[in-house]
Amino acid sequence: MNLSQIELLRILQETNFSLSLAAEKMNIVQSAVSRQLQLFETEIGSPLFERKGKKIIAMNSLGLRIMEEVNAINQAKTNIQTLASDYLDSEHGVLHIATTHTQAKYFLPKPILRFREKYPGVRIYMDEASPEQLINKLHTHKADIAICTEKVADDTYLMVKPCYEWYHVAVVLKGHPLAEGEISLDRLASFPILTYSFGFTGRSNIEMAFKNSVSELDIILSAADTDVIKSYVRLGLGVGIIAGMAYDEKIDTDFVARDLSHLIPSSRTKIAYLKNNYLPLYGQHFIDELIFAAEEMRF
Amino acid sequence: MNLSQIELLRILQETNFSLSLAAEKMNIVQSAVSRQLQLFETEIGSPLFERKGKKIIAMNSLGLRIMEEVNAINQAKTNIQTLASDYLDSEHGVLHIATTHTQAKYFLPKPILRFREKYPGVRIYMDEASPEQLINKLHTHKADIAICTEKVADDTYLMVKPCYEWYHVAVVLKGHPLAEGEISLDRLASFPILTYSFGFTGRSNIEMAFKNSVSELDIILSAADTDVIKSYVRLGLGVGIIAGMAYDEKIDTDFVARDLSHLIPSSRTKIAYLKNNYLPLYGQHFIDELIFAAEEMRF
DNA sequence: TAAGGTTACGGCGATCGTAACGATC
DNA sequence: GATCGTTACGATCGCCGTAACCTTA
Numbered sequence: 075m076n077l078s079q080i081e082l083l084r085i086l087q088e089t090n091f092s093l094s095l096a097a098e099k100m101n102i103v104q105s106a107v108s109r110q111l112q113l114f115e116t117e118i119g120s121p122l123f124e125r126k127g128k129k130i131i132a133m134n135s136l137g138l139r140i141m142e143e144v145n146a147i148n149q150a151k152t153n154i155q156t157l158a159s160d161y162l163d164s165e166h167g168v169l170h171i172a173t174t175h176t177q178a179k180y181f182l183p184k185p186i187l188r189f190r191e192k193y194p195g196v197r198i199y200m201d202e203a204s205p206e207q208l209i210n211k212l213h214t215h216k217a218d219i220a221i222c223t224e225k226v227a228d229d230t231y232l233m234v235k236p237c238y239e240w241y242h243v244a245v246v247l248k249g250h251p252l253a254e255g256e257i258s259l260d261r262l263a264s265f266p267i268l269t270y271s272f273g274f275t276g277r278s279n280i281e282m283a284f285k286n287s288v289s290e291l292d293i294i295l296s297a298a299d300t301d302v303i304k305s306y307v308r309l310g311l312g313v314g315i316i317a318g319m320a321y322d323e324k325i326d327t328d329f330v331a332r333d334l335s336h337l338i339p340s341s342r343t344k345i346a347y348l349k350n351n352y353l354p355l356y357g358q359h360f361i362d363e364l365i366f367a368a369e370e371m372r373f
Numbered sequence: 374m375n376l377s378q379i380e381l382l383r384i385l386q387e388t389n390f391s392l393s394l395a396a397e398k399m400n401i402v403q404s405a406v407s408r409q410l411q412l413f414e415t416e417i418g419s420p421l422f423e424r425k426g427k428k429i430i431a432m433n434s435l436g437l438r439i440m441e442e443v444n445a446i447n448q449a450k451t452n453i454q455t456l457a458s459d460y461l462d463s464e465h466g467v468l469h470i471a472t473t474h475t476q477a478k479y480f481l482p483k484p485i486l487r488f489r490e491k492y493p494g495v496r497i498y499m500d501e502a503s504p505e506q507l508i509n510k511l512h513t514h515k516a517d518i519a520i521c522t523e524k525v526a527d528d529t530y531l532m533v534k535p536c537y538e539w540y541h542v543a544v545v546l547k548g549h550p551l552a553e554g555e556i557s558l559d560r561l562a563s564f565p566i567l568t569y570s571f572g573f574t575g576r577s578n579i580e581m582a583f584k585n586s587v588s589e590l591d592i593i594l595s596a597a598d599t600d601v602i603k604s605y606v607r608l609g610l611g612v613g614i615i616a617g618m619a620y621d622e623k624i625d626t627d628f629v630a631r632d633l634s635h636l637i638p639s640s641r642t643k644i645a646y647l648k649n650n651y652l653p654l655y656g657q658h659f660i661d662e663l664i665f666a667a668e669e670m671r672f
Numbered sequence: 673t674a675a676g677g678t679t680a681c682g683g684c685g686a687t688c689g690t691a692a693c694g695a696t697c
Numbered sequence: 698g699a700t701c702g703t704t705a706c707g708a709t710c711g712c713c714g715t716a717a718c719c720t721t722a
Contacts, residue, residue: 075376075450075453075454076375076376077374077375077376078687092701093701093702094700094701094702102687102688102689103688103689103690104701104702105688105689105690105691105702105703105704106687106688106689107702108702108703108704109687109688109703109704110687112703113687118453118457119457119458119461120457120460120461126696127695127696127702128694128695128696128701128702128703129695129696129701129702130702136456136457136460139456140453140456140457143449143450143452143453143456143651144449144453146445146446146448146449146649147445147446147449147450149445150442150443150445150446150449151374151442151446153442154374154417154439154442154443157435157438157439157442158417158418158419158435158439159418161419161435162418162419350445352442377712391676392676392677393675393676393677401712401713401714402713402714402715403676403677404677404678404679404713404714404715404716405712405713405714406677407676407677407678407679408678408679408712408713409712411678425721426677426720426721427676427677427678427719427720427721428676428677428720428721429677673722674721674722675720675721675722676719676720676721676722677718677719677720677721678717678718678719678720679716679717679718679719680715680716680717680718681714681715681716681717682713682714682715683712683713683714683715684711684712684713684714685710685711685712685713686709686710686711686712687708687709687710687711688707688708688709688710689706689707689708689709690705690706690707690708691704691705691706692703692704692705692706693702693703693704693705694701694702694703694704695700695701695702695703696699696700696701696702697698697699697700697701
């Protein structure tokens with residue numbers, strides 16, 4: 075057993091068990107991959123894959139179980155490398171952040187600005203994805219830190235820290251009937267609604283608010299992206315329900331924002347990362363900035 | 374980086390950073406060890422050890438941190454091997470059990486007998502040690518399963534399962550004054566006492582019982598081992614306080630045992646093993662036997 | 673000066689690449 | 698027959714062992 079065999083197994087996982095693709099990724103010829111896999115299997119004393127003829131289709135039960143250990147080894151290996159380069163130079167490096175459009179646009183600018191000042195040598199990769207993809211990106215090591223609002227499933231591999239709490243607001247064009255007067259669930263439901271897609275930015279909380287209500291929301295447009303919602307509200311399509319922090323009174327001067335905190339339960343934005351994944355010092359400081367920005371936002 | 378370098382680091386830890394000893398353990402010459410270590414350090418880009426001249430004294434902070442990852446890799450590596458051999462033949466193998474004398478003699482016989490019937494091909498190594506050494510044996514992979522009574526410190530790496538609950542009894546020779554009548558803390562304290570050493574077999578609970586009492590125990594003999602206590606009780610030295618399951622009415626016919634469950638809080642014997650350590654199937658079944666035996670004991 | 677560690681160099685074996693072959697869609 | 702995987706063989710590179718050298722108790 076050696077580390078390149080372990081690495082090979084990891085890559086096979088990624089390439090859907092294609093030896094030739096794996097060879098390419100490892101910068102060696104395909105025959106070498108074939109042999110290394112055989113060597114490993116003979117050392118183990120049992121095949122690890124379901125084969126159909128020569129092609130590998132899937133892993134068998136032993137292979138699946140071994141894969142967990144393989145992933146642990148790979149994780150530890152990259153941790154050693156990160157640890158070392160962090161030790162040698164904690165000012166430079168890269169940071170992969172996975173988040174949704176709304177967070178990226180309305181929450182992250184401030185903390186990222188502050189972070190850049192402290193760590194001008196750290197390259198930031200911002201990766202926008204749907205909430206359900208975010209956690210996956212952590213597991214596949216495509217992201218170091220995820221910032222997300224929708225509930226993250228109980229995952230023992232994941233470290234989840236609360237970041238901040240926020241409420242939805244309704245936005246309408248000035249002069250719209252909803253710009254004035256009390257707002258109730260029923261009154262809100264009497265207008266056509268534009269809000270986030272399923273699984274995005276607290277949409278589940280909006281659902282929850284109306285679950286026990288007689289009136290039903292008439293959602294005529296769902297988008298993953300606050301700016302899309304705003305654009306269509308501007309066209310007069312209806313009432314936008316967006317995250318509070320996505321309303322900017324300096325920019326959205328044509329809008330009136332109405333607080334919905336009494337109608338729709340609060341949403342919690344969280345910071346998540348893999349427990350086993352060593353974050354470089356600046357990564358830990360980035361999280362500090364997020365939490366600092368969250369606290370500042372309260373006032 | 375390769376697995377033998379990782380293995381080398383593990384062994385260096387064990388040998389107090391002696392290159393020559395490490396070489397011996399790895400069955401290679403010392404110069405090879407020296408070179409591999411250098412190669413690893415240059416690859417990392419930083420020394421990992423505190424050196425005094427040529428000798429290695431200790432690990433530096435980076436080394437210590439990296440060691441955690443090294444241990445994770447080694448753990449995963451042996452897990453792969455155990456997994457594989459378990460998959461190929463789950464009937465044969467070895468099982469290292471670490472426990473105290475009292476458990477080994479008075480609790481384990483039955484479950485081990487039953488286990489042997491199911492798994493005649495599994496070699497059992499029973500390792501007796503003091504309670505505080507037990508956990509250490511798990512961490513150093515000298516034992517797979519530990520059975521212990523005294524509190525195990527909060528240890529995130531450890532899986533601890535409750536096994537059974539038991540009480541102390543007082544044993545005296547027939548005709549001894551304590552063989553008759555009510556027993557109170559005060560009355561117990563009026564006799565010379567023989568019991569377990571500090572840190573053994575619920576000794577802490579005996580201490581606890583007398584902490585808030587006016588009378589103090591006069592412990593004239595402490596031993597790690599129930600049989601030693603019994604022997605000296607037989608010589609008439611005083612009253613023995615031993616674990617309930619260590620009194621066998623068929624063998625200890627010269628003794629009278631008196632229940633102390635109303636005086637001394639119950640003790641809990643637990644089963645502990647490393648979370649990250651893969652237990653072969655028979656190891657899991659051994660734990661099942663322990664719990665089964667524990668349940669049977671209640672009646 | 674003995675014990676432990678480093679450096680230099682030669683030899684062996686592991687693993688890669690080329691290439692020819694085999695199978696499966 | 699094109700793609701993917703296996704087998705065979707020669708070449709290379711890494712790693713070990715021998716041995717001489719260095720350093721410190």
